[in-house]
Amino acid sequence: MxxxxxxxxxxxxxxxxxxxxxxxxxxxxxxxxxxxxxxxxxxxxLPRDLPTARGYRIAVRYAPAYHGLNVGGDWYDAFRMSDGRIGLSIGDVQGHNIEATAFMGQVRVGLRALASVTSEPGELLALTNDLLISLGGDLFATCTFMRLDPATGEVESARAGHIPCVWATADGRSGVSEDEGGPPLGVQEAMEYPVTRYRLTQGGVFVLLTDGVVEGPSMSVEEGLDQVVRLAGIAAVAGLEAHALATAVMKGAERVGHEDDAAVLVVGHDGVLGG
The missing domain is CATH 1.20.5 (Single alpha-helices involved in coiled-coils or other helix-helix interfaces)
Incomplete structure (x- = not known):
């Protein structure tokens, strides 16, 4: 038994x-x-093709997070607007799941669609913010939108709660943008987004990125941004192509020890002005 x-x-x-x-x-x-x-x-x-303009190079790098369901959230975009200028955007949606990915699509499509109404960066972010509020939902997104005029090199930038961009010039100057910015998209209606104007000179670069590139368990956002400033400064002085700089910045992101998406968008001016 x-x-x-x-x-x-x-x-x-x-x-x-x-x-x-x-x-x-x-x-x-x-x-x-x-x-x-x-x-x-x-x-x-994400966009399959990037716009081209005489004298300018645009390069992107993207590394999605693959930890559990931590997929989605970050995006980049670049497109030619009806007035001949180039729209550049990069952003990060709260959350890392399928819902965040879908919301990311709404923000990106909303920016593109509303750019036909106004290409002015501050107004465009304000309209996109109101659109997202009207759709309801609990998610929000940080974003930087830039408008580049290939004929003059003028860059107009507006930020919605996003980390600042990095710039560098061929004469050895580099730093982090100091524009004022506004709140994230989708949080509160009727927000204003100040616009800051720059000029992209020959040999210069702008680096737009998400916080997964510069912030994580192994590195503070200040240290991460300093790292990108150094890379951008070296690239501008050495005359490296935008693709090489984007690759170097993404490689440096491995040091932050993050489990987040990481996106980099580099725009560089390497020739004569012209649309």
Whole structure:
């Protein structure tokens, strides 16, 4: 009797372990499917082509987070506007899941659509903010939008709660932009977003990025931005192409020890002005 009961107990334990293993496998498959869906959705919402302009180079690098369901949130975009100028945007949505990816798509599409109404960066962010508020929802996004005039090199920038960009010139100067900025998009209606004007001179660069590039467990945002300032300064003086700088900045992001998305957008002026 004792041996039979022990055998029965062992069989029951094995059966339970088998059932738990099967359930764990099903959950893992479901998790993997959801991650693959989020990645596909995310990549499908990013631009396939970047605009071109005589004398200018635009380069992007993107590294999505692949930790659990931490996929989605960051985006970049660059497109030619109806007035001939180039719109550049980069941003980060609160959260890291499929919902954040979908919201990212709404923000990016909203910016592009409303750019046909106004290309002025401050007004564009204000309109996009009001649009997101009207759609409801609990998510918000930080964003920088720049308008570049290829004919003059003038850059107009507005920020919505996003980290500042980095700049560098061919004569060895570099730093972090000091524009005022406004609140994130989707938090409160009827917000204003001040515009700061710069000039992109020959050999100069602007580096737009998300906080996953410069902030993490191993590095503060100040240290991360200083790292990008040094890289941008070296690239501008050495005459490196925008693609090389974007790659170097993304490589440096590995030092922050983050588990977040990371996006970099570099625009450089390497020739004569012209649309």
């Amino acid at each position: 004792f041996r039979k009961r022990a055998t029965d107990d062992g069989d029951e334990l094995l059966a339970r372990l088998g059932s738990l293993t099967a359930q764990a496998r099903e959950r893992a498959e479901l998790q993997r499917s959801r991650v693959e869906l989020a990645i596909a959705l995310q990549r499908g919402m």
